[in-house]
Amino acid sequence: MDGVRERSEAAFSAVHRAIASDLASYAHGMLRDRHASEDAVQQAFLELARTAHRFRGDGRALVAWLYRTVRRRCLDEVRRRRRRPEVPVFVLPEPAEPEPDPVLVDALGQLSVKDRELIVLRHVVGLNGTEMAAVTGRTRAGVYAAVERAEHKLRGFLEGGER
Amino acid sequence: MKNLDERLRALRIEIGEDVREAHLAEVGRTLTRYHRRTLPRRRIVLAVAALLVVLQTAVVMAAEQALPGDPLYAVKVAFETPRSWFDPDVRLRHRVEEAERMAESAPERVGDAIAEADRVIADAPDPDPLLTRRLDAVREAEADRIRTPVDAPARGDDPDTPPPTSEGPIRDVTTTSSAVGDQRPADPSTTSSSSTTTTEPPRQRDATTTTAPPSDR
Numbered sequence: 001m002d003g004v005r006e007r008s009e010a011a012f013s014a015v016h017r018a019i020a021s022d023l024a025s026y027a028h029g030m031l032r033d034r035h036a037s038e039d040a041v042q043q044a045f046l047e048l049a050r051t052a053h054r055f056r057g058d059g060r061a062l063v064a065w066l067y068r069t070v071r072r073r074c075l076d077e078v079r080r081r082r083r084r085p086e087v088p089v090f091v092l093p094e095p096a097e098p099e100p101d102p103v104l105v106d107a108l109g110q111l112s113v114k115d116r117e118l119i120v121l122r123h124v125v126g127l128n129g130t131e132m133a134a135v136t137g138r139t140r141a142g143v144y145a146a147v148e149r150a151e152h153k154l155r156g157f158l159e160g161g162e163r
Numbered sequence: 164m165k166n167l168d169e170r171l172r173a174l175r176i177e178i179g180e181d182v183r184e185a186h187l188a189e190v191g192r193t194l195t196r197y198h199r200r201t202l203p204r205r206r207i208v209l210a211v212a213a214l215l216v217v218l219q220t221a222v223v224m225a226a227e228q229a230l231p232g233d234p235l236y237a238v239k240v241a242f243e244t245p246r247s248w249f250d251p252d253v254r255l256r257h258r259v260e261e262a263e264r265m266a267e268s269a270p271e272r273v274g275d276a277i278a279e280a281d282r283v284i285a286d287a288p289d290p291d292p293l294l295t296r297r298l299d300a301v302r303e304a305e306a307d308r309i310r311t312p313v314d315a316p317a318r319g320d321d322p323d324t325p326p327p328t329s330e331g332p333i334r335d336v337t338t339t340s341s342a343v344g345d346q347r348p349a350d351p352s353t354t355s356s357s358s359t360t361t362t363e364p365p366r367q368r369d370a371t372t373t374t375a376p377p378s379d380r
Contacts, residue, residue: 009191012191016186041186104170
């Protein structure tokens with residue numbers, strides 16, 4: 001953490017190796033667009049590079065901050081796409097890189113952004129309740145309840161899609 | 164749910180090495196750029212802030228010694244309002260100190276200083292008696308000075324220097340103070356040898372003053 005605060009490139013590289021794929025998976029779960037997801041991760045690291053000397057907190061706080069920054073970028077992107085309806089909110093898989101599970105992707109696309117975010121954080125990235133609470137700004141109990149509701153909805157969409 | 168969990172985990176993506184290198188290269192550039200830019204700017208801001216504080220303190224301290232008409236006198240008066248929240252007598256103390264210092268350095272303006280101090284006393288709900296006593300002392304010294312001007316011969320000898328008149332300082336002192344009202348030398352009914360000093364023409368008065376023996380005064 002001190003290395004990041006001292007703006008060491010080696011420390012940034014270590015953090016990037018440790019967490020960039022998780023962040024990208026989270027952003028990809030929300031946007032379904034690989035380039036936009038990688039761009040959101042890069043923007044988060046650039047923001048960290050600009051403000052690292054002011055950062056107060058430990059490693060967990062840093063991870064939560066990075067998730068929140070990626071989340072902000074993703075929500076901005078979702079809002080931008082809503083304002084421009086020609087770009088779909090939930091981009092379909094690119095032909096060059098087919099989705100491994102089109103039915104599941106379609107069901108996820110039918111969830112609201114916040115429900116989708118919870119499902120992705122819990123099941124794709126693998127965060128626990130405390131970490132999800134730090135990212136989403138909810139209580140731990142609230143996170144668990146919201147995840148359960150989102151899972152219920154997702155199962156409903158999956159059953160409808162697979163029927 | 165386990166099946167769903169595995170299906171969802173399969174949606175995870177990994178950042179490729181080429182993308183990572185591109186990200187870290189941009190991060191490195193940002194780190195260098197902001198390191199160069201932010202640190203000196205912060206030092207400059209801190210230095211300017213410290214300089215302003217030092218400068219302001221120096222100006223306020225220098226203004227403490229200012230007399231009416233000095234360039235820094237406005238600063239002194241401006242800072243009296245905030246200081247009066249903590250020290251209610253600051254205005255009166257300044258005016259009395261000014262009157263005392265003018266009595267030594269610029270006696271011809273002491274009347275104005277005493278008048279200003281009297282105005283402050285009139286506005287003050289509970290003026291410090293020590294300060295009012297100091298002001299009375301200045302007032303009495305000024306009245307004495309006017310009655311027996313020690314520099315009269317020198318002024319009278321110099322044709323370019325106007326002699327002290329009975330109009331200026333005497334009127335100022337007596338009109339602003341009831342304490343010395345009975346010492347008004349311009350009043351003909353109460354004049355002794357000193358009233359001659361103020362009513363005679365300058366040259367004659369100077370002569371009278373310089374030739375009169377001390378016992379006549």
